[in-house]
Amino acid sequence: MKILLFGATGSAGGSVLRACLASPAVEEVRAVARRPLPLTHGKLRVFVHDDFLDYARVADAFAGVDACLFCLGISATQVSGEAEYRRITHDFALAAARALRVRSPEAAFHFISGQGTNVSSRFMWARVKGEAERDLIAEVGAVCWRPAAIDGVPSQSEPRLFKVLRPLYRGLSPFRNLYIKGEDLGRAMLLAAAENMRGRIVENAEIRDLADRAGGRV
Ligand SMILES: NC(=O)c1ccc[n+]([C@@H]2O[C@H](COP(=O)([O-])OP(=O)(O)OC[C@H]3O[C@@H](n4cnc5c(N)ncnc54)[C@H](OP(=O)(O)O)[C@@H]3O)[C@@H](O)[C@H]2O)c1
Numbered sequence: 001m002k003i004l005l006f007g008a009t010g011s012a013g014g015s016v017l018r019a020c021l022a023s024p025a026v027e028e029v030r031a032v033a034r035r036p037l038p039l040t041h042g043k044l045r046v047f048v049h050d051d052f053l054d055y056a057r058v059a060d061a062f063a064g065v066d067a068c069l070f071c072l073g074i075s076a077t078q079v080s081g082e083a084e085y086r087r088i089t090h091d092f093a094l095a096a097a098r099a100l101r102v103r104s105p106e107a108a109f110h111f112i113s114g115q116g117t118n119v120s121s122r123f124m125w126a127r128v129k130g131e132a133e134r135d136l137i138a139e140v141g142a143v144c145w146r147p148a149a150i151d152g153v154p155s156q157s158e159p160r161l162f163k164v165l166r167p168l169y170r171g172l173s174p175f176r177n178l179y180i181k182g183e184d185l186g187r188a189m190l191l192a193a194a195e196n197m198r199g200r201i202v203e204n205a206e207i208r209d210l211a212d213r214a215g216g217r218v
Contacts, residue, residue: 001193002028002065004107006072006096009045011162012112013071015182016189017044018153020069023190025218030061032096053198055099060123062103067193068109069186070096075159076125080155085125088163090132094097097140107196109140110189115148115177115204123148141199143192145185148172148204176205184211 003020007013020029021041031037032047047058052072055062062068070093079085097109103162109130115121119130134201136142149169172179188210192202202210 001026001067001188001192002031003066003190003193004061004065004100005029005030005031006033006068006070006092007112008026008037008071009035009157010071010149011155011158012150012182012185014153015067016069016071016186019183019186019190021123022183023187023203023218024216025190025194031076032061032063033056045182053087054096055095059103061202062099064109064142065104067108067110067189068096068100068104069193070109072181073112073114073124074157075162077159082124087132089125090135093132094135095137097136099144101140108193108196109136110141110145111136111142112145112147112185115146117144117146120137123142137199138173143197143199144201145189145207146201146203147180147185147207148178148181150180150182166204176208178204178205180211184208187214189213190214194218195216 008017021028024080030045032049047061049058074088080214113129118126119205121127133144151169191210191214
């Protein structure tokens with residue numbers, strides 16, 4: 001598979017990248033990021049880009065891929081308000097999904113939202129993520145992933161609290177609805193891409209089931 005990846009410099013996306021690079025089913029990963037990645041690999045091509053609402057200058061990255069794994073996102077604690085959160089969470093993802101539809105019409109779009117996402121929530125982050133899920137499923141039949149605590153690679157951009165909490169996450173690992181290893185999230189996404197899953201929401205326990213089923217196959 002050829003995979004287009006967003007958020008590769010982040011904790012979730014960095015883990016998904018590692019799963020992609022380790023996978024025998026992935027021949028190429030194209031990462032669109034606003035800064036260079038901390039690693040190089042024979043299967044990896046990096047497209048440094050600065051406008052996540054307009055991908056015209058990196059259109060080649062979108063051509064001839066099998067799936068896009070959209071792991072770009074931000075905590076609501078790191079933005080100035082709803083407008084900025086919506087731009088990054090909803091608008092960036094919709095713009096990428098539309099560019100994918102033009103350049104790789106058969107490809108699947110996979111979006112990481114998060115556990116608790118709910119279009120009717122009184123919490124702004126959950127509502128905006130819910131709107132992103134709703135619009136992505138309606139427009140491109142996206143698969144929307146709702147991980148709980150992701151035990152991912154450390155990242156420069158994540159909130160400091162997440163760094164502090166990460167070792168504590170591991171105590172949650174027996175609970176299949178509360179914890180996921182970052183690379184297992186990547187393996188689950190790759191299995192779903194290989195099996196051409198479309199148009200639905202995947203909660204944490206199912207992510208773990210998919211990762212178990214993926215084993216070393218993807
Ligand atoms: N970590 C968890 O436990 C967890 C659980 C459930 C859901 N999620 C969701 O997963 C997604 C990723 O989270 P994470 O923990 O990986 O966060 P992270 O470590 O902060 O990574 C965020 C990624 O998004 C990119 N990004 C953020 N704002 C951007 C902007 N304005 N323009 C371009 N790129 C931008 C970052 O790029 P730079 O490196 O250039 O900043 C980075 O690649 C989020 O939507 C989050 O809500 C995370």
